[in-house]
Amino acid sequence: MESQQDILANIKRRQFWDFVFALTGLMSLLFALITLITLIVDLSLTGVPRITLDFFTSFPSRFAGKAGILSAWVGSFCVMITTAFCAIPLGVAAGVYLEEYSKKNWVSQIIELNIINLAGIPSITYGLMALGLFVYQLKLGQSILTAGLTLGLLVLPIIIVTTREAIRAIPNAIREASYAMGASKWQTIRHHILPYSSGGIMTGVIISLSRAIGETAPLITIGALTFIAFLPTAPISDVPPFINLKWLMDPFTVMPIQMFNWLSRPQAEFHVNAAATGVILLMMTLIMNGGAIYLRSRFRKKMKW
Amino acid sequence: MELNLRAEVKNLEFSYGEKKVLNGITLPIYENRVTALIGPSGCGKTTLLRCFNRMHDLYANAQYKGEILLYPDKRNILGKEIDPMEVRMRIGMVFQKPNPFPKSILENVAYGLRVRGVKKQSFIEERVERSLQQAGLWKEAKDRLNSPATALSGGQQQRLCIARALATEPEILLLDEPTSALDPISTRHIEELIQELRKDVTIAIVTHSLHQAARVSDYTAFMYLGDLIEFGKSDQIYTNPKDQRTENYITGRFG
Ligand SMILES: Nc1ncnc2c1ncn2[C@@H]1O[C@H](COP(=O)(O)OP(=O)(O)OP(=O)(O)O)[C@@H](O)[C@H]1O
């Protein structure tokens, strides 16, 4: 029999370790948070005053005060659209295939392992591959299309993995209910699997795009220009068929490259421009991630089984 | 009324991977009759029921042997050459746990019609109303047909699933403990429905309530550890069982 005192001493000892662990955790959290906040505050103090309407509507220039990010944000926007167009259908289709169609055996295990590995490959490797494949072999040039395809490949594993996770969250009972009504596989996917997992899939898409928008290395590798003082061809034309895809083949720059370009100049005024671009990039990433969190919580509320 | 076979289970063996669950079941299912499957938990009732609509085909580790002949054409619905989709379109099922789709009540009940490509709105509405009436959910649901089915209570969800299965007028209806989540009033309603439906459909029902089985069924099959121990007319099984194990079960000495 333990005496009351023994029990109390025992509790005290364990409470002490509880406390030690909580304190360590809190310190680590504070360390990470403070570093991040310092970074953001520092960047904002330098950059925010520079963010005016003119900054968005001017091309880069030899004069830091007149330079803007027009070609950079238009470039980022075009590349993101191309990336989304390439990666979303491929990633979602691959995820649905792996979850709903493929047999669960060693082949699928190897594929699964490789997809996870792909997500961890340094992004510059994708740039090298794209340089060889898209630029030299397929002769797509140093274009928006090449950039979109490259970043599309880069984020493909993220989209596949999040699609699979979203699909796996659907209980089997729902599939059984659908099949029991005589639905085909495709009907089950079309009427149930895709709608019920769309929240999770969209979250994954947004997170992957917010990763792609900050990517620099692979785009420099494929030869994105660092100084562009014109816009891509307009996507709409006044002659039928009114839609013009020439912009896909135009050269481009993107915001992180523009930022890199300005940072590498000696004059401090250009560094202010870089900080301002950094703030804008940061804001966009925050907004996208916030949107992803919002979507996730909304769908979680709607989809209870 | 004359007695015709609607289906016939012949030497049906079933295993989940290595684990054998049904050891050669032979069982007639008579047309426009209610056949009750009873037996202690884990004896294989659900497994047997799910063979009738090829639910096991969704999982790789399921292995069948034997046949289930569907009358009058005597086709073996377990045959590899038969598309499980055809079987499922003809044989409806209500599962042990309610599994409504996270869609509106209307969409749930109309789903079978949608799958079959029915487009006519008036026909769909009519069917939905009739099915909900039959399942005893119409009164509660008629003003909220467009609200999500997952907001219904457990018992309401189960009745919704019954309505969903009825909407396509299946030839055989499989009911896996349809009233286990229902209150006595809904239970009585479902039992009356089963009596009513006998005119048009053949029903196989799994139940743990022997009173229910005695009330609603014409034939009863008692299963034990994957074997069919006794099959016969319900009044005979419940009053005068032939097998000692059946007697033990219905008198509550085990199970
Ligand atoms: N997916 C599965 N994989 C492996 N074994 C299973 C699976 N489903 C059921 N079993 C096993 O098969 C046996 C029969 O299960 P089944 O669900 O048919 O029983 P039941 O008679 O319906 O029981 P209950 O009355 O509790 O619903 C049980 O021993 C169970 O553990």
Ligand SMILES: [Mg+2]
């Ligand atoms: Mg069961």
